[in-house]
Amino acid sequence: MKKFIIKTLGCKVNQCESEAIRNALVESGRGIASGDEGGADVVIVNTCSVTRKAAMQSRQAVRQAIRANPDARIVVTGCHAQTAAAEMAAIDGVDLIVGNRDKHMIPRRILSQLPEHADGAVPTECSDTDRPGTNRIDQFEMLPAMATGSRTRPFLKIQDGCDAYCTYCIVPHARGRSRSLPMDQVLKQIEQLGRLGYREVVLTGIHIGCYGHDLTPATGLIELLCLIREAGSIDRVRVSSIEPAELSDAIIDLACSGQDQSGRLCPHFHIPLQSGDDGILKRMHRPYSRDDFKARVQRIIGRLPDAAIGVDTLIGFPGETDAAFEHTYDLIRSLPVAYLHVFPFSAREGTPAFTFKDQVPAPVVKKRCARMRRLGAKKRQEFYARHVGKAVTVLVEATRDRISGCLKGFSDNYIPVLFDGSDDLANTFQPVEIKDISADGVPAGVVFDRTTDG
Numbered sequence: 001m002k003k004f005i006i007k008t009l010g011c012k013v014n015q016c017e018s019e020a021i022r023n024a025l026v027e028s029g030r031g032i033a034s035g036d037e038g039g040a041d042v043v044i045v046n047t048c049s050v051t052r053k054a055a056m057q058s059r060q061a062v063r064q065a066i067r068a069n070p071d072a073r074i075v076v077t078g079c080h081a082q083t084a085a086a087e088m089a090a091i092d093g094v095d096l097i098v099g100n101r102d103k104h105m106i107p108r109r110i111l112s113q114l115p116e117h118a119d120g121a122v123p124t125e126c127s128d129t130d131r132p133g134t135n136r137i138d139q140f141e142m143l144p145a146m147a148t149g150s151r152t153r154p155f156l157k158i159q160d161g162c163d164a165y166c167t168y169c170i171v172p173h174a175r176g177r178s179r180s181l182p183m184d185q186v187l188k189q190i191e192q193l194g195r196l197g198y199r200e201v202v203l204t205g206i207h208i209g210c211y212g213h214d215l216t217p218a219t220g221l222i223e224l225l226c227l228i229r230e231a232g233s234i235d236r237v238r239v240s241s242i243e244p245a246e247l248s249d250a251i252i253d254l255a256c257s258g259q260d261q262s263g264r265l266c267p268h269f270h271i272p273l274q275s276g277d278d279g280i281l282k283r284m285h286r287p288y289s290r291d292d293f294k295a296r297v298q299r300i301i302g303r304l305p306d307a308a309i310g311v312d313t314l315i316g317f318p319g320e321t322d323a324a325f326e327h328t329y330d331l332i333r334s335l336p337v338a339y340l341h342v343f344p345f346s347a348r349e350g351t352p353a354f355t356f357k358d359q360v361p362a363p364v365v366k367k368r369c370a371r372m373r374r375l376g377a378k379k380r381q382e383f384y385a386r387h388v389g390k391a392v393t394v395l396v397e398a399t400r401d402r403i404s405g406c407l408k409g410f411s412d413n414y415i416p417v418l419f420d421g422s423d424d425l426a427n428t429f430q431p432v433e434i435k436d437i438s439a440d441g442v443p444a445g446v447v448f449d450r451t452t453d454g
Contacts, residue, residue: 003033004110005040005069007061010048012204012240014078016155017103018046024107033069040072042110046103047080047088049170051346055080059091066093075110077103079174083350089122097124100160100175152397152409152427153238154198158186158224159205166274167285167356168317170348171206178210183224191233199427200236200266200395208239209246222250229254229263235429236395236412238266241312244296245288247271256303259412268414269300270310270341276331277324280317283356290331297335306390308338308383308414313372316345316365318356325368332375338383338414340376344369377441384434384443387415391433391448394419398426406444419445 004025008018021044026032033040043065047058058080066074073095076088082099089097098106161176162169193201205211212219221239228237239251247269255265275281276290300307313328332340344365347354392411401408406418407425411432419432425447432445 002029002041003031003039004042004044005033005065005072006044006046007065008046009058009061010046010050010054010079011206012155012202013157013160013206014046014048016157016204018044019155021046021103021106025110028107040069042075043069043072044075044077044106044110047076047078049078049080049083049174049348051343052348053346055084059088062088062091062094066091075106077106079171082174083170085124089124094122097122152198152395153200153202154193155202155204155240156186156189156193157181157205158203159208159211162207163210164207164287165285167283167352168314168345168348170351173350175206177214178207179214180211182215183212183219183227186224187227187231187233190228191231194233197427198234199429200238201234202238202240204240207243208241209243221246222248222254225251225254225265229258229261229265232262235262236264236266238268238414241270241272244271244273244293247296247300249299252300252303255307264412266412266414267304267307268310268412269307270312271296272312273328273332274312274314275317275320275324276328277320278327280320280324280328283319284314284317284353290327294331294335297337301336306387306413309336310339310341310414311335311337312341312343314343314345315368315372316360318345318353318360319358320345320360329372329375332372332379336383337379339380340372342369342372342376381437381441384415384437384441387434387443388436389434391431392417392445394430394432394445396421396425396428396430403440404438415443417443417445419447421447 006018006022008014022032045058045062045065047061048054049058062074062076074093075096075098076094077098079100081088081097085097085099088094158181159178161178162172163178165172190201209221211221211224225237228234255267258264273293274284274286278289281289297309300309311332313332315325345360347359392413392415394409394411394417396407396409400406401418404418407421408416408418410416417432417434418438430447433448434443434445436444438444
């Protein structure tokens with residue numbers, strides 16, 4: 001049996017796409033090679049370019065794959081393949097470069113057309129994604145979301161691309177225009193996941209709040225979420241990162257209602273802030289103010305006091321003074337957020353911010369990031385502590401915690417919980433009372449009524 005390995009870097013969208021490619025290859029009769037021990041006939045590296053570090057890690061992953069699998073053919077795809085195709089093709093041992101436009105064709109290409117080891121020019125398929133007059137990506141590339149392995153909450157990509165063009169972001173150049181999976185196909189895939197026994201699905205995309213704007217007739221995310229609830233094909237739905245201006249009152253209200261229904265929306269919202277300083281937000285080309293963000297968080301907590309709110313921050317953007325950073329820090333400190341993702345600014349060639357002159361020195365950025373991460377850890381522990389003594393509904397995962405041996409799972413408001421129980425609880429909903437927080441900061445609980453499932 002021919003075997004393959006897929007290595008994935010970056011976001012949930014990349015993970016979703018890699019999973020779909022893997023499933024298509026398995027269905028066609030390919031086997032999955034284990035780890036980095038060699039034995040693969042094909043290695044696919046799905047790259048990321050969102051930061052300079054991600055680009056560097058992508059190049060490292062390609063070189064590691066070549067060293068570990070000297071006889072395999074190496075296929076490089078993803079955002080760094082799209083934005084730096086020549087750089088990736090120059091790595092000795094790469095056999096094929098495939099951009100995001102043609103990523104969905106990789107299974108068929110590997111099976112029927114992949115050339116022998118490249119000798120000279122490396123075949124490259126990376127159509128321009130966004131420049132007028134070019135063959136840009138305008139259609140949603142179909143990658144079915146059939147989960148495999150031990151994943152309890154499969155990702156379903158419903159949207160790709162972005163039209164926002166924030167001044168720091170390379171993603172529109174790597175992913176192209178915003179485009180959506182038609183509603184009937186979303187519902188069909190969720191129905192298929194439900195038939196396979198999955199209880200929760202995570203809807204993901206690059207700019208998911210723009211879902212449906214490109215469809216005919218135009219629609220929106222709230223309409224899709226309502227249809228998913230009406231269909232009742234899956235028990236729980238979780239939405240990945242969503243912009244503050246696009247997290248409407250209607251979406252918040254939907255998460256408040258019907259918590260005993262199938263298709264219920266989890267009270268968990270991951271909202272990019274990036275900066276809490278209005279001047280920096282304008283330089284970033286972000287369409288909201290710090291007061292807008294604060295009002296949105298307060299609206300969520302007013303309706304859903306136990307909701308998990310995750311926040312992205314981008315630290316060290318050009319022109320970020322000490323005062324501007326303090327505006328961000330003070331805003332986060334004042335809000336009941338559950339956790340932070342802290343990113344240092346990374347100048348990406350091809351974006352306006354790459355040319356900005358007032359760059360923040362690296363040591364200053366590092367110090368600010370460390371301080372913000374400490375705040376994030378404090379916020380996370382405070383969020384967990386607020387739930388001690390409360391009952392949460394946990395979707396039990398198929399694999400146990402490696403350290404404690406306990407069952408594990410996530411509540412609807414994204415609290416990871418460890419608890420004792422038998423293996424037959426896997427992929428069921430269990431009511432768990434959170435008793436305490438372990439020494440390493442993980443909530444621990446007890447199942448108090450095993451007769452409930454659903």
